[in-house]
Amino acid sequence: MKTGPDIALLGSLIGDPARANILTALMDRRALTACELAQEAGVTPQTASSHLAKLIAGGLLSPEKQGRHRYFRISDEEVASALEALMGLAAYAGHRRVRTGPRDPAMREARVCYDHLAGDRGVQMFDHLTRRGMISYEEAELSLTQKGQRFAEDFGIDLDAIRTTRRPLCKACLDWSVRRNHLAGALGAALLDRFYVLRWARREKDSRVVAFSRRGAEQFDALFATATRR
Template structure:
């Protein structure tokens, strides 16, 4: 007797190269139109629309209208975590894209993982908060401590507002490029937003890359290294 959830439908949806490229593009956390996603997938707009319909029916993406346009995003954090985990598995077993270059190195250094910081900088953030006692790991569960709440409040994050949200404060997310943990959840999202607001880093247009300035790197290390 077969038991548990049926993963075959989700696997088949992700397994199509065009749909995989669409989902990867949405990992940047920005809402994109069918035309933009068609360009990312390398297909016609009509074909992209068919793919988007299937992904929306499976509740992997969400659609909202603004004026005459429809914008698509990932359906939620769980979809982003699943995709990041699959990227990690693909890296482990050697299924890597053949074309590498400066963008690949930049992605490994710092990038958006749906709505939080990933790459070497994301791992450094997570490890720094652990060493300072701001986070505590219990298996795969991650908890923000009182020390962590104080540290992040000084950084400029309204922890009380985050606690009122339905989103978990902290979640661990396995980084595909290094197979180490970085910080997700509402705290992870808020930290990235504050880093960008402070001007320590900027998003590179049309990519998932987060580029830190030299001054921003120094400030990041001073803030999050013990």
């Protein structure tokens, strides 16, 4: 008999197409209702309900009651990160759901991963921050340096406010399209937020794509100029 974590349970949860669709739909950090998810997955509400129950029992999703709706979201950054890693392997092994569509390049350029920026631009930002010594990698954990703190404050991020949460400030998340790290954690989320506020970018409706305006892209490139984009 084997010992160790049970990957079969998680695998079978992720293995059903309807459930995989649900999880994928929730990878942006939205919380969706059961009916919306049913539509995303292409099944009836009854079926979706049973899937959702299983995903909750498995710890992958968390329900949230609000009025007569029930919203579902991915439980945890840990879960999102593991799913992103699986997507990485899937992309690497060459399993794609559909032939590369028109949306695909946009996804590769910039998309939402849970609540932070992923794709080429996410990696570009991460590269710049580490290369310029704003984020340091010590004891296998990321931390924000003095220089990085000044940068963040200057960029309009209220670090004190962020630090009140229990959530880690900086975390690395493996990008499935670029297969390198991008920045997750509270700071990653705050930065993306800031891009929205500054109108550099906006979320594309019903997708994970983050669309940068021309001006926004220029400003972004100027700010994170160290690393060259692919």
